[in-house]
Amino acid sequence: MSAGPYNYSYIFKYIIIGDMGVGKSCLLHQFTEKKFMSDCPHTIGVEFGTRIIEVAGQKIKLQIWDTAGQERFRAVTRSYYRGAAGALMVYDITRRSTYNHLSSWLTDTRNLTNPSTVIFLIGNKCDLEGQRDVTYEEAKQFADENGLMFVEASAKTGQNVEEAFLETARKIYQSIQDGRLDLNAAESGVQHKPSQPGRNTLSSDQQFNKDNCAC
Amino acid sequence: MLLPTHENVINIVQAKFSCTEIVKTLHLNASITQKEWLDENRILALVEHDSTFALFIIISEKLKPESFSDLTIERAIPIDEHFSCDTDPIPESYTHIIFSIIYKKIKLNFVIEIGFESSNFASEVIRLKEISSLNVNDFHWLDKYSSGVSQTEINLQDPAMNDQSPDLPIARQKIAQGHGISANRESFLRYQLSLKEPEYTHLQEFSIFVGTWNVNGQPPTISLKNWLSIDQEPPDVYAIGFQELDLSKEAFLMFDTPREAEWRKAIMDAIHPDTKYRSVAYVRLVGMQLEVLVNNSHYKYIRNVAIDTVGTGILGKMGNKGGVAVRLELHNTSLCFVNAHLAAGVDEVERRNQDYNDINQRANFRRHPYTIREHDQVYWLGDLNYRITEQSAVQVKKHLANEDLASVLLADQLNQQKDLSKVLQDYSEGDITFQPTYKFDLNSDVYDTSEKARAPAWTDRVLWRGKGIHQLAYRSHMDLKISDHKPVSALFKSEICVVDQNKYRKVHEELLKKMDKLENEFLPQVTVDQSEVIFDIVKFREPQYREIIIANTGQVLAEFEFIKKLDDVSYCKEWLSITPFSGCIKPGEKCDLRLTVNLEQPLENIYDILVLHLMGGKDMFITVSGECQKSCFTTSIATLSRAPVPLLHLTPDQFNHAENQQSPILYSIPRELWLLVDHLYRNGLKTRELFESTALHEEIIRIRDWLDLGSMDQIPGSIHAVAEALLLFLSYTRDPVIPYHLHDTCIAASSNYQNCKQIIMQKMSDLDRNVFLYLSMFLQELLKYSNENGTDPKTLATIFGDILLRDPIRNSRPQANRGKASFIYHFLINDQSSLIMPCK
Known part of the structure; x- marks a missing residue:
């Protein structure tokens, strides 16, 4: 079988971080399944999702790690930042405390990822306009000051969810094109994967997973 | 790599071939799925001849052949540029997989069991295929094996190539093994797109x-x-x-x-x-x-x-x-x-x-x-x-002159041969309404006037x-x-x-989505029955167990393992052990894990977050916690010497003051140490192998509680248990009797008693020195009865050297043991009564 246009050529690793209950798992679910999970239990651990997207004609496989937001797990979830090409940092627009903690999440992200990691700020639950506790403007200003990309989104309605994940990928892809992101660096969070279907069946994917386990 | 069980078989199979044709590896029990082939027990063999490779399909009369006469070579397939192979899942099967061999238009599907044998065999085939593409290969040596093959070849054309299930055939096993379905994505997609063609095309x-x-x-x-x-x-x-x-x-x-x-x-x-x-x-x-x-x-x-x-x-x-x-x-x-x-x-x-x-x-x-x-x-x-046969040129020309094409067309060889299905079967042709186009004299409309005078023909x-x-x-x-x-x-x-590009994009998009969804659904999924494991009061050297149940709720094999957190040396703390700490669970099945806590450190409580990792999937956190009970065994000599009452009767304030050395020293040696040694002194001086036999676990626990709670009763347990409790007490005190920083000095001085004595007298704290001298005097007392109890100073020096000069990490320097023993030995054979000083 010849290498065709449907195999992916890159793997990007994403992490989703933010306080407990801001909707990280729901965002992931909305992105991978196009559905809203109404009774989403607290994540106790790190959930894992995947989807293949297309950027500039390139198929890219996103490997998304959705982390537990509870404070008591903070020390453990820090292990998962390493090697992320994209970090989606989420707060809840109806709970100011989740917004106030952003600087601490951002510090972790900056310390534990590499400089080329794309950080995207997401103000989730924008469908709950009536309960808004954080204005768009102040969050936008925070994002600008810290050089983050930013949207308000809703995991419930799906608004801007797709955009946030895809825009992050585009930015990462752009970094690769510009040479800002070194694919050979062990922790770039990007794997270039020339399509080799014959070989994939036996080893390379497994290899990749193993690399990721060394948390 | 060859499974040991195959070594015999390979020799038997080799007997079917000449000595220049070497059987490299085998796969037993490969059953073929196509109906056209008889259901036989087949063996796949990779055979090398002069650096070219071929795959042989061999029928075996017995499940495991016993002699080469049990074997019949059914087919030989050269591994060259026309050769490829693939693996596909079998829906609902977790144990078998389809291994396909494709050669030109032929596709043979074998059902093989998943395991070392199959993965080794498949990877070897793929490796050889890659090698073969680099070489010019001569496969004449296969000619002698290829007779009588053509019939099957025809049978196996198109239908077999199209033998795909209409549903997405997801490679469950591959995903389960962490391979992902991506390898097959392209072919799934292509096939699905072809099925849905009417949805995005028009004529x-x-x-x-x-x-x-x-x-x-x-x-x-x-x-x-x-x-x-x-x-x-x-x-x-x-x-x-x-x-x-x-x-x-x-x-x-x-x-x-x-x-x-x-x-x-x-x-x-x-x-x-x-x-x-x-x-x-x-x-x-x-x-x-x-x-x-x-x-x-x-x-x-x-x-x-x-x-x-x-x-x-x-x-x-x-x-x-x-x-x-x-x-x-x-x-x-x-x-x-x-x-x-x-x-x-x-x-x-x-x-x-x-x-x-x-x-x-x-x-x-x-x-x-x-x-x-x-x-x-x-x-x-x-x-x-x-x-045109059957009609002469003259006849043909006459019909044509009468514009009677039909009569001539009856004699047209192509029409006749087509009717007999000898040529251009199932091709259509329009009605011929024009004159034959052959043979004319050049530059004219006149049919052949030469000597041959051929009949005109279409x-x-x-x-x-x-x-x-x-x-x-x-x-x-x-x-x-x-x-x-x-x-x-x-x-x-x-x-x-x-x-229709728009419709195509939509169908394509939908298929991609469906496949993404499937890929996520086929990620390994498990649930654990508790994510927080809380132990009862954890006591010194009294193990407790908790069970957690991991259930595979996903659709694929779940391979789990506890993994280390960043900067940790192990997947769990030293007071915990997990069995099993890794394993495999089939879909719908469960696995019981046993968490054992065994405390040997002075901890106020235990707390850890375990990371349970699924290969190719998510991680789950399991929190382990529990309160610990204090024990004299893990408390420092300095604290114990300040405690007015047994440890568990101390108020928190009393304990903290003693711990911080704010309260006065009440005893020149810890009370607990005195209780143990005094009991041995009074009851055990004549006991054989006092420090060399093991006590029951419960006896030690009873002695621990007796010491920590205090009691008017006799000390519980046998004399040997008390002796072991003494050794444990000295092994687990927060610091060793001789402080760590003096160990190297002690070992260096161990050849000279005066130097050793100097260290004890000048470098140690009063409390530690008291304990040390108290112990050595007791041991000297013990040695006085060596005729009855069978002890000798060297054995005691070895036992106590290891404990009184214990390493921060247990037995990290076994080479130092000799020096430690020599150091202690001096104090067992020399009189120290003059060294004892009253407590200040």
């Missing part, structure tokens, strides 16, 4: 002009307009074939002719003037030439263009006869044009049939490996050379095969007289499958 009519002319080696001295531009509307596609373009020896031998360019120019000059055309493909073999042109606006919808030529002339392969072909895809419909020049001669009907079959068999378009018949639409044109024909083809015209062009043939043309309205 659009294209006009196709097909022309054929045997030009008898003449140069194009006339315009071809009356042939190629005769229709009012410009056709969308032209396929124009010539035969006998050049009859010279040079053309035949050198494959080069000036006529080629001349005729191509003549075509370009004569095609319909109302539209611009672009040449898509051009092919020539000696005198047979075929050119395909399309309307410029369709050019971008043409893909996968390929040409091929088949010579069937002299020696059955020269290019004076045969066919040339062009294949392409226009939008989503594959088209094939074949320009054939079949064997000449009135009586050569069988040769012509043979030529036709040869062209079909041998044309394969290399880069796009399709046969002619595999195309959606085939247009077969050319000088097929079928003649040698030049256009036929078609495939769906949605409507012929609009079928005619000859009498104005073009330079050859002994007249040109023929056919005009078609053909339905071409056109992709």
Whole structure:
């Protein structure tokens, strides 16, 4: 079988971080399944999702790690930042405390990822306009000051969810094109994967997973 | 790697081959799935001969052959550029997988069990395939194995190739093993897209002009307009074939002719003037030439263009006869044009049939490996050379003069052979309403007046095969007289499958989504019955157990493992152990994990977050916590010496003051130490092997509680248990009796008693020194009774050296043990009573 246009050529690793209950798992679910999970239990651990997207004609496989937001797990979830090409940092627009903690999440992200990691700020639950506790403007200003990309989104309605994940990928892809992101660096969070279907069946994917386990 | 159980079998299989053909590896119990094959017990064997490799399918009469007479070689498949293999899942099966061997058009599916044997075998096959692609391989050695194979080969054509399940065949095993379905994505997608083709395509009519002319080696001295531009509307596609373009020896031998360019120019000059055309493909073999042109606006919808030529002339392969072909895809419909020049001669009907079959068999378009018949639409044109027999030239001419074509057509060899299914079976041809196109005197409309006076014949024909083809015209062009043939043309309205890009994108998108969804669904999933494990009060050296149940709630095998957190040295803390800490759970099944906590450290509470990792999937956190009970065994000598009451009766304040050395020292040695030693002194001096036998676990726990809680009762447990409790007490005190920083000094001084004594007297704290001297005096007392208790100073020195000078990490420096023993030894054989000083 010849290498065709449907195999992916890159793997990007994403992490989703933010306080407990801001909707990280729901965002992931909305992105991978196009559905809203109404009774989403607290994540106790790190959930894992995947989807293949297309950027500039390139198929890219996103490997998304959705982390537990509870404070008591903070020390453990820090292990998962390493090697992320994209970090989606989420707060809840109806709970100011989740917004106030952003600087601490951002510090972790900056310390534990590499400089080329794309950080995207997401103000989730924008469908709950009536309960808004954080204005768009102040969050936008925070994002600008810290050089983050930013949207308000809703995991419930799906608004801007797709955009946030895809825009992050585009930015990462752009970094690769510009040479800002070194694919050979062990922790770039990007794997270039020339399509080799014959070989994939036996080893390379497994290899990749193993690399990721060394948390 | 060969499984040991196969070593015997490999020798038996080897006996089927010559000594230059080496059996490299085997796969037993490969059952074939195709119905055409008998259900036999088959063995797959990889055999090497002179650096070429072949895969042998061998029938074995017994499940495990016992002698080479049990084996029959069924088939040998060379591992060369035509060879490939693949693995596919079996729906609902977690134990077996389909291993497919594909060779040219043949696909054989074997059901094999998943495991080391299968993965080793498959990876070896793939490795050899890669090696073979680098080499030129000679497979003549296989000839002797290939008799009687062709029948199966025919049976196994197309149906087997299309033998795919309509549902997405997800490689569960592969995902379960962490491979992901991505490897198969492309083929799933392609197959699904082909199933859904009606959803994103519609049929659009294209006009196709097909022309054929045997030009008898003449140069194009006339315009071809009356042939190629005769229709009012410009056709969308032209396929124009010539035969006998050049009859010279040079053309035949050198494959080069000036006529080629001349005729191509003549075509370009004569095609319909109302539209611009672009040449898509051009092919020539000696005198047979075929050119395909399309309307410029369709050019971008043409893909996968390929040409091929088949010579069937002299020696059955020269290019004076045969066919040339062009294949392409226009939008989503594959088209094939074949320009054939079949064997000449009135009586050569069988040769012509043979030529036709040869062209079909041998044309394969290399880069796009399709046969002619595999195309959606085939247009077969050319000088097929079928003649009129059964009627004399005179009779034919008479019928023609009466415009009675039907009578002559009855005698047309092509119609007759087609009716007998000997040639162009299932091709259609339009009604012939034109005069025979052969053989004319040059530059005339007069049929052959030469001596041979051949009967006129419709040698030049256009036929078609495939769906949605409507012929609009079928005619000859009498104005073009330079050859002994007249040109023929056919005009078609053909339905071409056109992709609606928007609909296609939608279907494509939906399929991708479906596959993403499946991929996520097929990630390993498990649940644990508790994510927080809380232990009861954890006590010193009193193990507690908790069970957690992991259930595989996903659809694939879940391989789990507890993994280290960043900066941790182990997947759990030293007070915890997990069995098993890794494993595999089948879908729907469960696994019990046992968490054991065994505390040997002075901790106020235990707390850890375990990371349970699923291979290729998520991680789960399991929190382990519990309160710890204090014990004199893990408390420092300094604290114990300040405690007025047993440890567990201390108020927190009392404890903290003692711990922080804020309260006064009440005892010159810890009370607990005195209780243990005093008991041994009074009851155990004459006991044999006092420190060398092991007590019951419960005895130690009872002694621990007796010490920590205090009691008026006798100390519980045997004398040996008390002795062991003393050793444990000294082993676990928060700091060793001789502080760590003095250890190297002690070992260095160990050859000289005075130096050793100096360290004890000058470098140690009063409390530690008291404990040390108290112990050594007790041991000296013990040695006085060595006749009864059997102890000797060296053994005691070794036991206590290891404890009183214990390493921060247990037994991290076994090489230092000798020095420690020598150090202690001095204090067992020299009198120290003068050293005892009163407590300050």
